[in-house]
Amino acid sequence: MRADRIFGLxxxxxxxGYILSATTIRSSxxxxxxxxxxxxxxxxxxxxxxxxxxxxxxDPDVEWPLGKTLLNLCVALAALVAYALMIKPLGxxxxxxxxxxxxxxxxxxxxxxxxxxxxxxxxxxxVMFKFVLGLGLKGLPPALMG
Numbered sequence: 001m002r003a004d005r006i007f008g009l010x011x012x013x014x015x016x017g018y019i020l021s022a023t024t025i026r027s028s029x030x031x032x033x034x035x036x037x038x039x040x041x042x043x044x045x046x047x048x049x050x051x052x053x054x055x056x057x058x059d060p061d062v063e064w065p066l067g068k069t070l071l072n073l074c075v076a077l078a079a080l081v082a083y084a085l086m087i088k089p090l091g092x093x094x095x096x097x098x099x100x101x102x103x104x105x106x107x108x109x110x111x112x113x114x115x116x117x118x119x120x121x122x123x124x125x126x127v128m129f130k131f132v133l134g135l136g137l138k139g140l141p142p143a144l145m146g
Contacts, residue, residue: 001058009053011047019044072106079103091140092129097122 022040065073080100086095101118105111129135138145 001060001062003062004054004058004131006053008058011051011054013050015044015047018047076103076106089141091138091142091144093122093126094141096125 019041020027022037022044025037025040027036066071079099083099085094086098097118100121101114104117105114108114128139128140130137130139
């Protein structure tokens with residue numbers, strides 16, 4: 001119970017810092033009516049609410065994962081950290097295919113399904129983000145783009 005409360009307090013402090021740092025975001029003269037600060041404010045607000053619940057109602061019977069579950073969590077964490085490091089030099093599509101394939105394999109250990117899920121998510125999310133939402137993503141590494 002103490003660990004939940006300490007984690008909740010740490011998360012509240014981090015969320016407040018996140019909100020405070022979002023106040024420094026400048027709006028351009030051509031921004032949308034909502035502005036660029038609203039999303040960070042929402043993320044910080046929801047984080048504070050969740051952290052407050054951890055402080056007020058901690059889990060009395062904490063069972064830490066052991067064995068294979070702990071290993072799977074470590075693999076998922078390593079894959080997500082690698083994703084964050086790979087996305088800039090390799091573009092969006094390749095790291096997304098690799099990491100979503102790894103995570104899909106952890107959910108259901110079927111290699112063909114995991115590979116198809118990775119390819120579908122990598123290409124599908126790129127199309128959605130780039131062409132539907134108009135985000136400026138690099139799809140592939142600069143060396144492959146010419």
